[in-house]
Amino acid sequence: MKFFIDSADIDEIRELADSGLVDGVTTNPSLVAKSGRAFKDVIAEICSTVEGPVSAEVTALEADAMVEEGRALAEIANNVAVKVPLTWDGLKACRTLSQGGTMVNVTLCFSANQALLAAKAGATFISPFIGRLDDIGEDGMELIRDIRVIYDNYDALGTEILAASIRSDDHVRRSAMAGADVATVPPKVLRNLANHALTDKGLDAFLADWAKTGQSIL
Ligand code: E4P
Numbered sequence: 001m002k003f004f005i006d007s008a009d010i011d012e013i014r015e016l017a018d019s020g021l022v023d024g025v026t027t028n029p030s031l032v033a034k035s036g037r038a039f040k041d042v043i044a045e046i047c048s049t050v051e052g053p054v055s056a057e058v059t060a061l062e063a064d065a066m067v068e069e070g071r072a073l074a075e076i077a078n079n080v081a082v083k084v085p086l087t088w089d090g091l092k093a094c095r096t097l098s099q100g101g102t103m104v105n106v107t108l109c110f111s112a113n114q115a116l117l118a119a120k121a122g123a124t125f126i127s128p129f130i131g132r133l134d135d136i137g138e139d140g141m142e143l144i145r146d147i148r149v150i151y152d153n154y155d156a157l158g159t160e161i162l163a164a165s166i167r168s169d170d171h172v173r174r175s176a177m178a179g180a181d182v183a184t185v186p187p188k189v190l191r192n193l194a195n196h197a198l199t200d201k202g203l204d205a206f207l208a209d210w211a212k213t214g215q216s217i218l
Contacts, residue, residue, distance in 0.1 A: 001176050004052070004162070004184040008035040010045050012187040017050050024052035026127075026164065026184040028083070028107070029059060040076060047077035053124070055105045057083035058093070066093035074102045081105045081124060086114045091121045098122030105162065112146040119151060119159040125182065130175070131165035140165070141174045148179040169193055 002023035005013055008031040016022050025046050032039050043056045054077070058069040070082035070093060081103035084090040094104045098121070105125040106118035110133060118126045128147060130140030144163055151157045162182040163175035169192055175183050185193075 001180065002052075002182040003190065004055075004182055005050075005190065006031070006164070006166070006184040006186050008032045008037075008042050008046070009187070010035075010042065010049065013046055014049050016187055016190060022050060022052070023182070024054060024079075024081075024184075025050050026055040026083075026105070026162070028055075028057050040073075043073065043080065044076050047079050050079070052079060053081040053103055053105075054079055055081045055083045055107075055125075057085075057107065061087070061089060063089040063092035063096070066090065067096050070097045070102060070104075071100075083107045083127075086110075086118060091117055094118065094121040094123050098124065107164070110143070112143060112150055115143075115147040115159075115161075116150055116157075119154075119157040123159045125160050125162040127162045127164040127184070129165035130163055130171055131167040133165075134167075140171075141178055144175055144178040144180050152179075 003021060004024040004026050005016055005022055006026050007013055008027040013025055032042060035042055047054045056073045058066045060066045060069050066084055073082050074080050082097055083105045084093050085108045086106050094106055098104045103124040105127055106123040107127040109115050109126050109128045115126045128143045133140035147161050160181035162184055163180040164184050166172060166183055166185050172183050
């Protein structure tokens, strides 16, 4: 499974990318607003920090305008994935951009049929929003499972499932079990994946016993 960082905070991204465990980054207009920085500058900086795809979202609503914005974003760096919303216009823009060789992430996906259309439109990634479905009392993970089944039924659909709106460790575990290709994870959640109380306890005990031997490895 690939891990993307869901953030526009360059310091956080840089720190996590140093681990070698990060395969890409997703941003959205809310995350860019939170960074307080100029959109294109942030995307350029992230693209030079991370080799993998960096999602940058258009804000136009009409297909031609989305394509124009998408092309401008794609010019920032080779690893930009243009993010378009899952609307009819977004699907049209996805088709045009992907046919032109641009990576496209179709975002705000809340149904399996939407995901099917995005794949037909040539999306590189489909972003089902797990957390936001859970927020309204639905089961976000069921959507991931449904999309996996549908995409696996048709070899021609090469779109990767990018589990988005992830809020917890359990969302990551269940997305991996459901066969999502990618999870985009907030920095805090990603760091937490490495933690376990028994790891800390076990390490303390090992080091205490090691100190008693009086030895050193180097
Ligand atoms: C990623 O591409 C999405 O924009 C993001 O995961 C949304 O997460 P949220 O629902 O927690 O805002």
